[in-house]
Amino acid sequence: MRRALARAAALYARHSSSSSSAAGAAPAAEWVEAFMDLSDVAGGPRQPSPWVGRVVALLRDSADPDSDLDAFCRRFLVRLSPSLVAEALRSPDLRDRPAAALRLFDWAARQPRFPRHRLAAYVSLLDLLAAAALPPAERDAAARALVRGLGPLAVPPPACGALMRSLGAMGLVEELLFVWRRMKASGGLPSVETFNCLLTALVNASFPAAARRVFDLMRRDGPAPDAVTYNVVIKAHCSAGETAAAAALLAEMGGAADKISYATVIQARYADGDHGGCAALYQEMEERGVEAPPHVCTLVVAGLCREGRPFEAATVVRRMAARGVRRNAAVYTALLDGFSKAGDAARAMEMLERMREEGLEPDQVTHGAVVGCLCRAGRPAEAAEWARRWGGNAVAYAAAIDGLGKAGRADEAVALLEEMAAARGGARPDAACFNAAMAALCRAGRAAEAAALRGRMAGEGCEADARTYAILVEGMFKGRRAEEGMRVWGEMVAAGVAPTAAAAAAMARGLCAAGKVERACRAVDEMAARGAVAEGAYEEMMGALCAAGRLAQACRLADGMVERGREVPARVRTLFLNALRKAGRADLAMKLLHSRIGIGYRRLGSVKRRVKFQTLLQPSSTT
Structure with missing residues (x-):
């Protein structure tokens, strides 16, 4: 009996010790999911777990997310599953807290026995980083670290699209x-x-060549391209300046082409100056029933007006009204300017009235076009009055000053500039206003006053541009002030302003007229060394020499151009022929035409030499 009681006491002690040890050990933490029902039996949308809202609220209000997340999981004996982390990262409350979202992503991966982040978490975090107001370098570094952290995770095609779209x-x-x-x-x-x-990302990152290679691969081995694919590749061609290839793809699309396809090619053609091509594509859109966006209609109208076809542009505007497309100020401004340049001032001003009838307010460009219309109609005084009426418009003032100058009223042009500068409030004179006044003075042979006017530009906060220097250089050389013209030319070069073709031609023409041919050639060569090719400079030099009767220097210039490889001999002959014809030396022009000068050779024993242009002035020479 005693032995049985001892055995029972030992068993009770063992049971009580095991029970106390089990009571002292903490239960295992539970993985919590993002949704309440994980089965496929329940229909309808799944209800999100309340744990998602709790985690998001904790991150939103926490100053130390790592410590707070640890305390949260210890308190409730939970662990955050990959699905819950992915759902929390999608929360709108974390859109403006990218740092907290990144801390949650890193902290979750450090949980014991955490499987791996889901691909949806990477996509959500990349979308969050793309929308966050972070410095670009910091944002890109975080995104690169995320992508490199994919590890051996498989990327199936459905999820790859979302991931690639975010990147x-x-x-x-x-x-x-x-x-x-x-x-x-x-x-x-x-x-x-x-x-x-992939194509969109390559095009947006300015890799059009790579996008075209991917497109070729897709057509050869991949699925059939859709309208979005063609639109992206058309954009790639247009961004690379390959408008013809973009138009060929548009034709290949056929009936699948939409308004985005047409709009992209029309914009590229307008930028290339192919306004007729824009009108042809617009007509094709109308024939196929493709709705044209308003900005496309504006480009077509502006292009037709630039080509001198304002009546066709007006027809396009009437068709826009018939379809219920609202016209904007740019459309009527283009029509006004087009009719003005066509010499129909009455119809141009009618466009202004129609614009006001439709409730559109004229902008600065419109007022400038009105002033230009009045100047072309021979009404510069009215143009100046219009510019004064709209005193806050520097574009209108510049057009009025230019119109007065072209009408030979230089004093009134300068007075209008002075009035603009003296007025308190309103528009201040800009470089265009000063350039117009200086051009008026140079036309009147008052280049010195124009140069003084340039000195006032700095006081008005304007910088001299290439147009300013071109006006002064041309005015100085036309006024037979070669040394002052070269001084202005030197100031332009020292200021780092690239000379325009008009300035180079004026410089070359003026120096040659003054007999300084070598100096003109040296200036043109210096321009070429800086990467600025003076197109037409040698042609202007030859014309100026022939017009001034300096035929010997013109012949030496032609020989130098051939010997130094400035132009091919046949081109030099053509330039010389035109210069002689314009100078009234038809006899020498005919002699050059029927000779072998410049293109033929003469043998002196075993030596073959080109027939020089200087032999043109030798009456007894055999050419």
């Missing part, structure tokens, strides 16, 4: 190609959307 929005081309290679390594076939994401 493309941030312009991270290298990371985007990394994900593309990972998807290919996973054995997935890229979809049309995936190709479109």
Whole structure:
């Protein structure tokens, strides 16, 4: 009996000790998911778990997310699952807290036995970084670290599209190609959307050549391109200046072309100056029933007006009104300017009245076009009065000053500039106003006053531009002030302003007229050494020499151009023929035409030499 009681006491002690040890150990933490129901039985939208809201609220109000997350999980004996982390990162409350979202992402990966982040978490975090107001370098560094942290995670094609779309929005081309290679390594076939994401990212990152290669690969081995694909590649061609290739792709699309396709090619053609091509594409849009965006209609109207076809532009505007498309101020301004340049001032002013009837307020460009219209109609006084009426418009003042100068009323042009500078409030004179006044003075042969006016530009806060120097150089050389013209030329070069073709031609013409041919050639060569090629400078020099009767110097200039390889001999002959014809030396022009000068050779024993242009002035020479 005693032995049985001892055995029972030992068993009770063992049971009580095991019970006390079990009571002292903490239970295991539970993984909490993002949704309440994880089964596929329940239909309808899944209800998010309340743990998602608690975690987001904690991150929103926490100054130390890592410590607060640790305390939160210890208190409730939970661990955050990959699905819950991904759902929390999608919360709108974290959109303006990218640092807290990154801390949650890093902290979750450090949990014991945490499986791996889901791909949705990477996508959500990349979207959050793209929308965050972070410095670009910091944002890109965080995104690159995320992408490189994908590790051995498989990237299936459906999820690859979302990931590539996020990377493309941030312009991270290298990371985007990394994900593309990972998807290919996973054995997935890229979809049309995936190709479109890659193409869009390459085009937005200014890699049009790479985008075209991907497009060729897609047409050869991938799925059939859709309208979005074609639009992206058309944009790539247009950004690279290959408008013809973009138009060929547009024609290849056929009936699948939409308004974005047409708009992209029309914008490229307008930038290239092909206004007729813009009108042809617009007509094709109308024939196919494709709705033209308002800005496309504006480009077509402006292009037709620039080509001197304002009546066709007015027809386009009437068709816009018939379709219910609202016209803007730019459309009527283009029509006004087009009719003005066509010499129909009455119809141009009618466009202004129609513009006001439709409730559109004229802007600065419109007022400038009205002033230009009045000046072309021979009404510079009315143009000046219009500019005064709209005193806050420097464009209108510049047009009025230019109109007065072209009408030979230089004093009134300068007075209008002085009135503008003296007025308190309103527009201040800009470089265009000063340039117009200086051009008026130079036309009147008052280049010295124009140079003095340039000295006042700095006081008004204006910097002399290439147009300013071109006006002064041309005015000085026309006034036979070669030395002052060269001084202005030197100031232009010292200021780092690239000379225009008009300034170079005026300089070359003026120096040659003064007999300083070598100096003119040296100035042209110095321009070429700086990368500024003076187009037409030698032609102007030859014309000036022939017009001044300096035929010997003209012949030496032609020989020098051939010997130094400035122009091909046949081109030099053509320039010389035109210069002689314009100078009234038809006899020498005919002699040059029927000779071998410049293009033929003469043998002196075993030596073959080109027939020089200087032989043109030798009456007894055999040419």
